[in-house]
Amino acid sequence: MLRGSIPSFQHFGWNFLISTQWDPTQGKEQYGALPFIAGTLFTSILALLIALPMAFSTSLFVAEYFRNTRMASVVSTMVDLLAGIPSIIYGLWGFYILRPFIVLIGLSPQGYGIFTSSLILAIMIIPYATSLSSTTIQMVPNELKEAAYSLGATRLEVIRNVIIPNAYSGITASYILAFGRALGETMAVTMLIGNANILPTGLFSTGNTMASVIANQFGEASGLQLSALIEIGLLLFLITTIVNAIGKFIIKKVV
Amino acid sequence: MDQTSNNIKINAAETLPDHSIQRKAKDRLFLLLVIVLSVITISIVVFIIGTLVFKGFRQINWAFFTQVAPDTFQAMMAKANGEIIPGGIANGITGSLYLVFLSSIFAIPFGLLIGVFLYESGDTKYANVIRDITDVLQGVPSIVIGIIVYLWIVVHVTHSYSVLAGGVSLAIMMLPLIIRSTEESLKMIPDTLKEAAIALGTPYYKVILKVLIPTSLSGLVTGILLAISRVLGETAPLMLTILGNPGINWNITKPVSAVPLLVWQFYNDPNMVDLIWSSTLFLMGFVLILNLTSKWVAARRNA
Numbered sequence: 084m085l086r087g088s089i090p091s092f093q094h095f096g097w098n099f100l101i102s103t104q105w106d107p108t109q110g111k112e113q114y115g116a117l118p119f120i121a122g123t124l125f126t127s128i129l130a131l132l133i134a135l136p137m138a139f140s141t142s143l144f145v146a147e148y149f150r151n152t153r154m155a156s157v158v159s160t161m162v163d164l165l166a167g168i169p170s171i172i173y174g175l176w177g178f179y180i181l182r183p184f185i186v187l188i189g190l191s192p193q194g195y196g197i198f199t200s201s202l203i204l205a206i207m208i209i210p211y212a213t214s215l216s217s218t219t220i221q222m223v224p225n226e227l228k229e230a231a232y233s234l235g236a237t238r239l240e241v242i243r244n245v246i247i248p249n250a251y252s253g254i255t256a257s258y259i260l261a262f263g264r265a266l267g268e269t270m271a272v273t274m275l276i277g278n279a280n281i282l283p284t285g286l287f288s289t290g291n292t293m294a295s296v297i298a299n300q301f302g303e304a305s306g307l308q309l310s311a312l313i314e315i316g317l318l319l320f321l322i323t324t325i326v327n328a329i330g331k332f333i334i335k336k337v338v
Numbered sequence: 339m340d341q342t343s344n345n346i347k348i349n350a351a352e353t354l355p356d357h358s359i360q361r362k363a364k365d366r367l368f369l370l371l372v373i374v375l376s377v378i379t380i381s382i383v384v385f386i387i388g389t390l391v392f393k394g395f396r397q398i399n400w401a402f403f404t405q406v407a408p409d410t411f412q413a414m415m416a417k418a419n420g421e422i423i424p425g426g427i428a429n430g431i432t433g434s435l436y437l438v439f440l441s442s443i444f445a446i447p448f449g450l451l452i453g454v455f456l457y458e459s460g461d462t463k464y465a466n467v468i469r470d471i472t473d474v475l476q477g478v479p480s481i482v483i484g485i486i487v488y489l490w491i492v493v494h495v496t497h498s499y500s501v502l503a504g505g506v507s508l509a510i511m512m513l514p515l516i517i518r519s520t521e522e523s524l525k526m527i528p529d530t531l532k533e534a535a536i537a538l539g540t541p542y543y544k545v546i547l548k549v550l551i552p553t554s555l556s557g558l559v560t561g562i563l564l565a566i567s568r569v570l571g572e573t574a575p576l577m578l579t580i581l582g583n584p585g586i587n588w589n590i591t592k593p594v595s596a597v598p599l600l601v602w603q604f605y606n607d608p609n610m611v612d613l614i615w616s617s618t619l620f621l622m623g624f625v626l627i628l629n630l631t632s633k634w635v636a637a638r639r640n641a
Binding site (some may be wrong): 102107118136137138140141143144146158162163164165167168169170171172174175176178179180189205209215237238239240242263266267268269295296297298301304312313316319320325326327328331 | 361363364367369371372373374375376378379380382383384385386387389390395397420473474476477478479480482484485488489499567568570571572575577578598601602605614618621622625626629
């Protein structure tokens, strides 16, 4: 992979990272990865923000409020199913159900764009964020919680002052790992983001992520463009590996 | 006893400003919020599966499984005449099975061996390096794996898009999952069992083959099934490695198609919309059945 990206690296150097031009026209080819890096980070962070409350309440539901009940096991099985659905199905669902809905409520004329992709990404990463954080929430010692209850704390106060501080690093790690997932997600985003090689300007603007630009252009690319795409792949690999390493590091510190 | 505690409560309530109603209300409100958000999460699952079933069952018939995908023109004609689109996804199904078979051959033996090795080496430096590499591999986005395999296999080995390349890319995705699940399920075997076998003078390779693997078999099977169900729906690396093929193909160096890839092609072709839903339903059903089977195997072990 390093070897494949050498031509592009030699041609553009560090400019590759900050240039916003992406022009495959023969003769005046110019490639810069900034729009895609920005698009990737933008969609993933937004997805994480949307997924956070959902995943957190689901893990509380499973690991605290309805712990060890039949309800909890049904809910956690359903959430696991969410993880089992292939990403192309999310893409289709987003395209045929979510996109018309977004058009309907008038958020954006076409329904494509950053916001739609982030919504789908959020749904996709909920199970990853949920499963690990419910494990850590379950690991909070009962004695601590009982001590708080015996002082007259309500459930919310126990959650806020006992469970969250104790499970904090585990919960953080699970969100970081989910973020890593979102960064590399390809198909669903490709189908929904609108594929415009520009810097995203707002919530509802179209754009492109690193993964989706590879998926869209790899088939027809050759020469310098192919090399540029490979370099994007390399960048994506580096970014996700670093994010995952941070998450794993936090988990190791806990256990 | 009861009397005194009651008295204390009453006294406290009289002397301190009373926040308890507010606190209880907040508590209730939060519980409500948690339940509502969880229900939303669950209903998304139901909604997605419901959409697929509702839209997909129309096209499912015998031909769907036995015929290859139609080309755009056939689909357009059928649509113009108000008929169901002819043909099915036989090329996708055979392609997918071929790919899964191939990647299983690559990934399962290696995965099991490395998993056993990690379990046996415990906390040594070398084993930890391999563990870290496995973790990294698990985090690599599937499209990046597609690029790597494209550079390795498509460019240098088969010189064209091929089943082999697709199988290798899926195998790379399966490998970390299998390694991890193997190690974890071996770890759950009680040490005494192993020690008993060693005490009888059993050679070590026999301990592994006759004690460790049979006892953890259901764990191993769960891991493998989950890994398969995971790669079955993978599309991104296949776009860069197998390209797709309108016919059924068994030649390892030639392109094939796969169900998720067909879905992607149908999606890009406005005439094929009806076929999308049935293929998606098929894919989803297949993946979920594998998923639930693995859960069932795991549950039976724990019971």
